[in-house]
Amino acid sequence: MKTDRTNRTDIKATKLIEGTRAVAPWELKAKSITLYKVTEFYREQITNSGHYDQLKYIVEPSFEEFESPGDLDTSGEHDNTIVPGFQHKYAATGLVLVTDRCASYCRYCFRKRIVGKDSEEVATDFAQISQYIGSHPEITNVLLSGGDPFVLSTSKLDQILDYLLPIPHLDTIRIGTKMVAYEPKRFEDPTLASLFQRIHEAGKAAVIVTHFDHIGEISVDAERNIRxxxxxxxxxxxxSVLLAKVNDDPDILAETFSKCHQMGVRPYYLFQGRPVKGGSHFQVPLRRGVEIVHGISQRLSGIHKTFKYIMSHYTGKIEILDLGADGRVYMRYHQNKCSQEIGKVFSRPYLEGACWLDDLPEG
Structure with missing residues (x-):
């Protein structure tokens, strides 16, 4: 017998941070609530880190997700998709979604629309993607993303590289991953060395973009494998992503960035949390974000100040510069689909509590 959304047999007791709640499957779907999934390694790491009360919010579901409004495509990924799994938003960069799987599920994930969903947005025709990149010489680097590319086998990653390495105008292969935090032993695979050697022999740079949001995520195993x-x-x-209740503290982020530098990992972006459905409660108001960034800079030496405070908006990557004495938020386009806009400084009046460009009035 087919059950409907009112059938009580579908309702299950679900453990959340604040306690247990009776939840029906249709409610999880309607609210875009990601299932709970975490590696044993990461669970032990955050439990023993001394920062569990903050880090639990990264992977453990909470009541707040059910009342957290927003969108499932906050940066216009659908509008910049050329073929399934391949996006071309910024002239020099091609983005390939190689999987819809992750080792653990971040509660604030901005791609929760695809993660763990057998998504049709994942790349399948790499020949077509290679042909497009080959005919666009302005594309100098490719970012492999997902999901997490390192949930794939090394042989699968090698097969993907077969299509990318022969392209002469590509100079960099980037791979974005949080697996270094979630399951660092993945990087002990002896065949990975030959994969990166292939990239080097093709005359290209191999770059891994790690995702550490908090000093408590950086394990001894992660540091060893990075080195x-x-x-x-x-x-x-x-x-890193600026996350309410997790790392909205200049001491924590300064310590995190300092540790990254010590390991040879250059802090690159501190992202403003996105207004993603089921995850917008992680957003920090822009006023507080600016205060935190100033606080981080005051705690780091000059060589450690390599990060930019970025809002990955539909219109482009916007660097958040400051909240002026005139009550305006000053910003600059770090990246934009229109190259003439890159570097442009602009401002908007600040409204108390605003977390996103769309929360700020024009004028």
């Missing part, structure tokens, strides 16, 4: 891969010529960048 090992650096010895094979892999470059490392890190991106």
């Amino acid at each position: 090992s891969l650096r010895a094979h010529g892999v470059q490392f960048l890190n991106q």
Whole structure:
């Protein structure tokens, strides 16, 4: 017998941070609530880190997700998709979604529309993608993303590279991952060295973009494996997301960025949290975000100040510069689909509590 949304047999007791709640499957779907999934390694890491009360929000579901409004495509990914799984928003960069799987599920994920969903947005025709990149010489780097590319086998990643490495105008292969935090032993795979060697022999740079949001995520295993891969010529960048209750503290982020530099991982972006459905409660007001960034800068030496405070907006990557004495938020386009807009400084009046460009009035 087919059940409808009122059938009580579908309702299950679901454990959330604040307690247990009776939840029906249709409610999870309607609210875009991601299932709970976390690696044993990460669970033990955050439990023993001394920062569990903050880090639990990254992977454990909460009541707030059910009342958290927003969109499932906050940056216009659908509008910039050329063929399934391939996006071309900024002239020099091609973005390939190689999987819809992750080792653990971040509660604030901005791609929750595809993660764990057997999504049709994942790339399948790499020949077609290669042909497009080959006919667009302005594309100098490719970012492999998802999901997390390192949930794929090394042989699968090698097969993807078969289509990318022969393209002469590509100079960089980037791979975005949080697996270094979630399951660092993945990077002990001895065949990874030859994969990165292939990239080097093709005359291209191999870059891993890690995702450490908090010093408590950086394990001994993660540091060891990063140092090992650096010895094979892999470059490392890190991106973090500014998250309410998790890392909205200049001391924590300064310590995180300092540790990254110590390991040879250059802090790259500190992202303003996105207004994603089921995850917008992680957003920090822009006033507080600016205060935190100023606080981070006051705690770091000059060589450590390599990050930019970025809002990855539909119109482009916007660097948030300051909240002026005139009550205006000053910003600059770090990237934009229209190259003439890149570097443009602009401002908008600040409204208390605003977390996103769309929250600020024009004028």
